[in-house]
Amino acid sequence: MPGITREEVAHLARLARLELKDEELDHFAGQLDDIIGAVARVSEVADQDVPPTSHPLPLTNVMRADEVRPSLTPEQALSGAPAQEQQRFKVPQILGEE
Amino acid sequence: MADLIKLTAAEIAAKIASGEVTAVEVTEAHLARIEAVDEKVHAFLHVDREGALAQARAVDEKKARGEKLGPLAGVPLALKDIFTTEGMPTTVGSKILEGWIPPYDATLTKRLKAADVVILGKTNMDEFAMGSSTENSAYGPTGNPWDLTRIPGGSGGGSSAALAAYEAPLAIGTDTGGSIRQPAAVTGTVGVKPTYGAVSRYGMVAFSSSLDQGGPCARTVLDAALLHEAIAGHDELDSTSIDAPVPAVVEAARNGDVRGMRIGVVKEFAGEGYQAGVMQRFNESVEVLRELGAEIVEISCPSFDKALAAYYLIAPSECSSNLARFDAMRYGLRVGDDGTKSAEDVTALTREAGFGDEVKRRIILGTYALSSGYYDAYYGSAQKVRTLITRDFEKAFEQVEVLISPTTPTTAFPIGERADDPMAMYLADLCTIPTNLAGNAAMSLPCGLAPEDGLPVGLQIIAPAMADDRLYKVGAAVEAAFTARWGHPLLEEAPAL
Amino acid sequence: MTVTELVSYEDALATYDPVMGLEVHVELGTKTKMFCGCATTLGADANSQTCPTCLGLPGSLPVVNAIGIESAIKIGLALNCSIAEWCRFARKNYFYPDMPKNFQTSQYDEPIAFDGYLDVQLEDGEVFRVQIERAHMEEDTGKSTHVGGATGRIHGASHSLLDYNRAGIPLIEIVTKPIEGAGERAPEVAKAYVAELRELIKALNVSEARMEMGQMRCDVNLSLRPKGVEKFGTRSETKNVNSLRSVERAARFEIQRHAAVLSAGGTIIQETRHFHEEDGSTTAGRIKDNAEDYRYFPEPDLVPVAPAREWVEELRAALPELPRVRRNRLREEWGISAHDMQSILNAGAVDLITATVDAGADSASARKWWMGELARRANEDGVEPAALPITPEQVARITVLVAEGSLNDKLARQTIEGVLAGEGDPDTVVDKRGLKVVSDEGALGTAVDEAIEANAAIADKIRGGKVAAAGALVGAVMKATRGQADAARVRELILEKLGVEG
Numbered sequence A: 001m002p003g004i005t006r007e008e009v010a011h012l013a014r015l016a017r018l019e020l021k022d023e024e025l026d027h028f029a030g031q032l033d034d035i036i037g038a039v040a041r042v043s044e045v046a047d048q049d050v051p052p053t054s055h056p057l058p059l060t061n062v063m064r065a066d067e068v069r070p071s072l073t074p075e076q077a078l079s080g081a082p083a084q085e086q087q088r089f090k091v092p093q094i095l096g097e098e
Numbered sequence B: 001m002a003d004l005i006k007l008t009a010a011e012i013a014a015k016i017a018s019g020e021v022t023a024v025e026v027t028e029a030h031l032a033r034i035e036a037v038d039e040k041v042h043a044f045l046h047v048d049r050e051g052a053l054a055q056a057r058a059v060d061e062k063k064a065r066g067e068k069l070g071p072l073a074g075v076p077l078a079l080k081d082i083f084t085t086e087g088m089p090t091t092v093g094s095k096i097l098e099g100w101i102p103p104y105d106a107t108l109t110k111r112l113k114a115a116d117v118v119i120l121g122k123t124n125m126d127e128f129a130m131g132s133s134t135e136n137s138a139y140g141p142t143g144n145p146w147d148l149t150r151i152p153g154g155s156g157g158g159s160s161a162a163l164a165a166y167e168a169p170l171a172i173g174t175d176t177g178g179s180i181r182q183p184a185a186v187t188g189t190v191g192v193k194p195t196y197g198a199v200s201r202y203g204m205v206a207f208s209s210s211l212d213q214g215g216p217c218a219r220t221v222l223d224a225a226l227l228h229e230a231i232a233g234h235d236e237l238d239s240t241s242i243d244a245p246v247p248a249v250v251e252a253a254r255n256g257d258v259r260g261m262r263i264g265v266v267k268e269f270a271g272e273g274y275q276a277g278v279m280q281r282f283n284e285s286v287e288v289l290r291e292l293g294a295e296i297v298e299i300s301c302p303s304f305d306k307a308l309a310a311y312y313l314i315a316p317s318e319c320s321s322n323l324a325r326f327d328a329m330r331y332g333l334r335v336g337d338d339g340t341k342s343a344e345d346v347t348a349l350t351r352e353a354g355f356g357d358e359v360k361r362r363i364i365l366g367t368y369a370l371s372s373g374y375y376d377a378y379y380g381s382a383q384k385v386r387t388l389i390t391r392d393f394e395k396a397f398e399q400v401e402v403l404i405s406p407t408t409p410t411t412a413f414p415i416g417e418r419a420d421d422p423m424a425m426y427l428a429d430l431c432t433i434p435t436n437l438a439g440n441a442a443m444s445l446p447c448g449l450a451p452e453d454g455l456p457v458g459l460q461i462i463a464p465a466m467a468d469d470r471l472y473k474v475g476a477a478v479e480a481a482f483t484a485r486w487g488h489p490l491l492e493e494a495p496a497l
Numbered sequence C: 001m002t003v004t005e006l007v008s009y010e011d012a013l014a015t016y017d018p019v020m021g022l023e024v025h026v027e028l029g030t031k032t033k034m035f036c037g038c039a040t041t042l043g044a045d046a047n048s049q050t051c052p053t054c055l056g057l058p059g060s061l062p063v064v065n066a067i068g069i070e071s072a073i074k075i076g077l078a079l080n081c082s083i084a085e086w087c088r089f090a091r092k093n094y095f096y097p098d099m100p101k102n103f104q105t106s107q108y109d110e111p112i113a114f115d116g117y118l119d120v121q122l123e124d125g126e127v128f129r130v131q132i133e134r135a136h137m138e139e140d141t142g143k144s145t146h147v148g149g150a151t152g153r154i155h156g157a158s159h160s161l162l163d164y165n166r167a168g169i170p171l172i173e174i175v176t177k178p179i180e181g182a183g184e185r186a187p188e189v190a191k192a193y194v195a196e197l198r199e200l201i202k203a204l205n206v207s208e209a210r211m212e213m214g215q216m217r218c219d220v221n222l223s224l225r226p227k228g229v230e231k232f233g234t235r236s237e238t239k240n241v242n243s244l245r246s247v248e249r250a251a252r253f254e255i256q257r258h259a260a261v262l263s264a265g266g267t268i269i270q271e272t273r274h275f276h277e278e279d280g281s282t283t284a285g286r287i288k289d290n291a292e293d294y295r296y297f298p299e300p301d302l303v304p305v306a307p308a309r310e311w312v313e314e315l316r317a318a319l320p321e322l323p324r325v326r327r328n329r330l331r332e333e334w335g336i337s338a339h340d341m342q343s344i345l346n347a348g349a350v351d352l353i354t355a356t357v358d359a360g361a362d363s364a365s366a367r368k369w370w371m372g373e374l375a376r377r378a379n380e381d382g383v384e385p386a387a388l389p390i391t392p393e394q395v396a397r398i399t400v401l402v403a404e405g406s407l408n409d410k411l412a413r414q415t416i417e418g419v420l421a422g423e424g425d426p427d428t429v430v431d432k433r434g435l436k437v438v439s440d441e442g443a444l445g446t447a448v449d450e451a452i453e454a455n456a457a458i459a460d461k462i463r464g465g466k467v468a469a470a471g472a473l474v475g476a477v478m479k480a481t482r483g484q485a486d487a488a489r490v491r492e493l494i495l496e497k498l499g500v501e502g
């Protein structure tokens, strides 16, 4: 199992929207390399014919009726907003898709 | 008044019900204790003096009206700062949520209020419950009341320390990899991780959704059971909530008994890395159980040796997704919004400033484990390990009714010792993690002090899913035997604060 | 906006073979959102239909809407899909401010419905089978308004405002397999497919599927390969093409654009494209490099969905007649041409005519009113015929009044006018406006006598055998009776009185 490079950590940080500082990148790259080295042993079972467990309980089909429940008031919804305008969340300019 | 803080929850409730004391008196005694010692312990992030007294007054008024009081009415409680509380700050130990006041109550918060439990405030924790020492709190560490230079365990160190420091007779924790049991073990208190799905997760800020479970923390097994009963039960707002009656945990706690019971000792939880004094106290516990009439069987769970590895893939993976919502758009911290930066940049700057190192490490690790090309080798394999561990448990529970082990390999370590050594820190949860992966129930309760450092050692009892009552039955028997042997509860040996 | 020098459509098709993939998102018409109990009412106050769950507040959890699942299964069945015996939701992880959790709760490798097809009929009657890859459940995002830039565009905006009322509304995403072999008819197939899908969704009563309201949105993926080559070319993904006409135009434009790039020796970049309603062109959006990594994994907060086979079979048995089958049946019953049927379809009048016939009208009259007078009015008012304030029952009543001779066409039109004006049901309007045909033979006879007397010259011509001249006298009588006479009867009376055989 390969380790992890500083460049990979930088790429992952971008994917995860973390603006890491240079010294953090160095520091984390070393630590993550150790951790990944340790956790990579799970791949010993990669070839085993074992079903994966995504949920610890064997529950299925938990559903709710299509009935309206009270929403928050707009004031409650916006109560934690860093900025608001016209009863909407005000956010910095969005780049990308229209 | 000083005696009020040493009472158990059951005793307090009885005295309030009989009119011997008022809920307000009890609450004031605990608020005074917090005032006196919490500067040193730092168990609380937020104390809600007014709210607590108002709740207490309501209980006293109920009593005055002759209304029947519930089994925990008027009993103070310390709530881990991971459950939302309408109108009361909820930080999850993170800068990113500093000052956030949720517009809604968690289901657990609602149930506590409905049970007339008095919520004293919110307790310190490792940021987003990631850690085993409470050192990862953005608001500074909590001290272990047994030795303030040592960690109180984590992530729920604040809750357990509050119990050990007599700041509250009851507390709530959450356990993703041991965050209720490990703090209980190192503070000489009781902590229970119920079966996954027994306690609603609605309003409990998610770390790792398939592992997280809220549960009771207390100083006695019976108190834990009373709290367990108050918070457990089906919740239609949580799709993973179990729709079945809660096991009779209080009845079990009142009838501790292990006679004729087959109890398994997990062979894999021993050896290198286990402190001698911890193993000594554990072996004594095995003897006590034998003397009490249990049959002790050695059990092997061969897949447990991969549990830690699987856990440190699954939990970071889920957390990388769960914590994506902290993006500076709708609530919480916003950094760098100077009118020129994009939303994308503001999100990245805010997350950089708002998350601590351990959270960032786990987000990156989880992002890695889920990324295309690595998914099968890491996340996929970890989920297979999960199946193998569940099968180990199933096989074990065909032979025995409960399993036992030390809760942690060592006693409380000094604050700072493992702070920047993640792998060393992760070892603290070696014995507790398999239970989270399989979803079954477990308890930690005190079994003595390690001779070499005089610090508490925890005994872990593990039961099958939905057999939480067995924990209490065995735990109550062990607790009674040890208390008789020591002549008093273990906590009495803790140095005065 | 620079537009690529396009190759003519004919030239493009002479060299290349188009392959299409269509991804359609349908907003379900459930009362509540997919994972929380918030209402889905359109046009509500900003952020008034939100809760901890659809705002992604810390601690909140999703619970699946049962009707969301049922609707997905119905759509899957109607598309001839297999329905999963067991499937899970998955998280699609990417950051965007309109998505509160920064992951979309969707489905990944275990869609609820898969491997189906939809037969679509082109205007000339040819049936083309479109293979369906999958239909899966997911949730909509919030809505952003961009402030400070030109015309609310994202570019140049100083900031954006977010309303999360739409966040969490259930979506079904329906994805076709690559559509091959349509050749020059590819744009037409694309349009017909989306039209058919819309009819189907409406027939299933799971959504109103109004494209202009964004309740149904289509992405058109298109690539070209040189004729005779098997391997697909690089595709472009034109996003949010939101009308039937636009779907056709977008496909057509992309065929011409791809052909131009390829013919000039260039390569197509895999990217998203934006469609422009004004001129039918597309422009480049985001490049789809491999950095995009959604890190899908099973949603741990939701348990698997395992629809019981009995339930699936119940839903299958209760499916309505499929639109294409129904259309063909009605066309035969009504005895009209494919072209006429298409016009009725385009006018959105099939259900109205059917309901009018069900209420007692003959199909020819029902068609006549809905496709004539009422279609004209709807067009004038800029609404769908169904939105006119007149019911099929009322239209049927009017056709009955005409058939029994109580109204003639002119009076019927006035009656319709009255109903549309809110004056009441047809009988009330007829009463109030005094619109009954004058059938009193005495009164009519007098009117005819007066007309003959006043137009002696014309009457003579008729007596002399010029029967065609009777029209002028009929006109005079109709005028005198303010149109309230049966013109055919008036003509009979005139000829009778003048002793001429009709």
Ligand SMILES: [Mg+2]
Pocket (backbone or CB within 6 Å): C106, C138, C173
């Ligand atoms: Mg989609």
Ligand SMILES: [Zn+2]
Pocket (backbone or CB within 6 Å): C033, C036, C037, C038, C049, C050, C051, C052, C053, C054, C055, C168
């Ligand atoms: Zn909602």
